[in-house]
Amino acid sequence: MSLRYSVGGRSANTAATANHVAAALWNPSTAFNIYVREIWVTKTVATADHHQLNYITTRGTAGSTVTPDTDNDYTRQAAPPSGALLDLAAYSVQPTLQTPALARRNLPATIGSFLVFDFRDVPIVVRPGQGLAIGTPVATILQASDFTFVWDEL
Amino acid sequence: MQSCRASIAVNRAYTPAGANEFFVGIGLTGTIGATDIPVEYIYLRKLEIYQNNTNAKSLQLYHTKQGGRTAIGSLGQYNFYNNDLPAGATMFPNVFTHDTQLLNFQLVSPFRIQLGPNVGDHAHLTFPEPGIICRLTNEGDSIHHSLSLRVAESNPLDLNITWVFDVVIPSL
Numbered sequence: 051m052s053l054r055y056s057v058g059g060r061s062a063n064t065a066a067t068a069n070h071v072a073a074a075l076w077n078p079s080t081a082f083n084i085y086v087r088e089i090w091v092t093k094t095v096a097t098a099d100h101h102q103l104n105y106i107t108t109r110g111t112a113g114s115t116v117t118p119d120t121d122n123d124y125t126r127q128a129a130p131p132s133g134a135l136l137d138l139a140a141y142s143v144q145p146t147l148q149t150p151a152l153a154r155r156n157l158p159a160t161i162g163s164f165l166v167f168d169f170r171d172v173p174i175v176v177r178p179g180q181g182l183a184i185g186t187p188v189a190t191i192l193q194a195s196d197f198t199f200v201w202d203e204l
Numbered sequence: 205m206q207s208c209r210a211s212i213a214v215n216r217a218y219t220p221a222g223a224n225e226f227f228v229g230i231g232l233t234g235t236i237g238a239t240d241i242p243v244e245y246i247y248l249r250k251l252e253i254y255q256n257n258t259n260a261k262s263l264q265l266y267h268t269k270q271g272g273r274t275a276i277g278s279l280g281q282y283n284f285y286n287n288d289l290p291a292g293a294t295m296f297p298n299v300f301t302h303d304t305q306l307l308n309f310q311l312v313s314p315f316r317i318q319l320g321p322n323v324g325d326h327a328h329l330t331f332p333e334p335g336i337i338c339r340l341t342n343e344g345d346s347i348h349h350s351l352s353l354r355v356a357e358s359n360p361l362d363l364n365i366t367w368v369f370d371v372v373i374p375s376l
Binding site: 098100102103104105148149150151152153154155156157158159160163169172173174175176177180187188 | 209211212213214215252254256277278279280281282283285286287288299322323324326364365366368
């Protein structure tokens, strides 16, 4: 049986620059794939913004990073074998984004408005040295938001 | 035969020339070349549409073929969920806009939906297995086919659209 993990964190605003990343699940492993099942986005600011989902092939330099451990394992047995990391804006060096986007959405100017990117039936495979990122597709700030990534390993 | 999940997203923001205009679609174009993965059909599995202005929209999906259209996005390796296709290979499903009315469409739409007038209003449509088919060509028909959205209203639209589909590939 595979291991199920999730991790959450809050980003800072991105710049008002197209293709800037707000949050990414990065796979630093040299051996293990990760299989993303869901991504949740919740707004903390009453300003409309836009979202796109892309693979990234370099990590960039994140504003902050959350490191999942045993407590992020749904069975609370092991830290992620991949060493997966949640990187959050604002980046000082942007990741390398692969286009065109896998998905695009937008949220209203309402605190608490909510998105779930759902890959429950067919997960997105993130291979070693790659990541999956949510960013802004247009030259508008992706506002400070709460992000949660849910994924499987092994 | 192998089926691979893929998705591609676009934003369409413009004012239609008139009512009932096709404005975005997904389809298979061209002829299969030596470096191409020979995709001959896809199945649409999900369609996600997000409202980004305050004009309510009535939308219908149609099976369409030919007509004026301009490609605005082509699948690459990183549009496939298994991210394991040969680098540099050209994929066939294209998301494209329509710069004129399509020449031909089937008269019965698989669905019609009403999208609300608030930024962030959305529709998530799911089509259980196998999904809605779109072929490169139909039997006895050399014209390229597509699945296309038509909007009833002629006022400005601004929509974010994600097409999620299974690509059927003979071998990899």
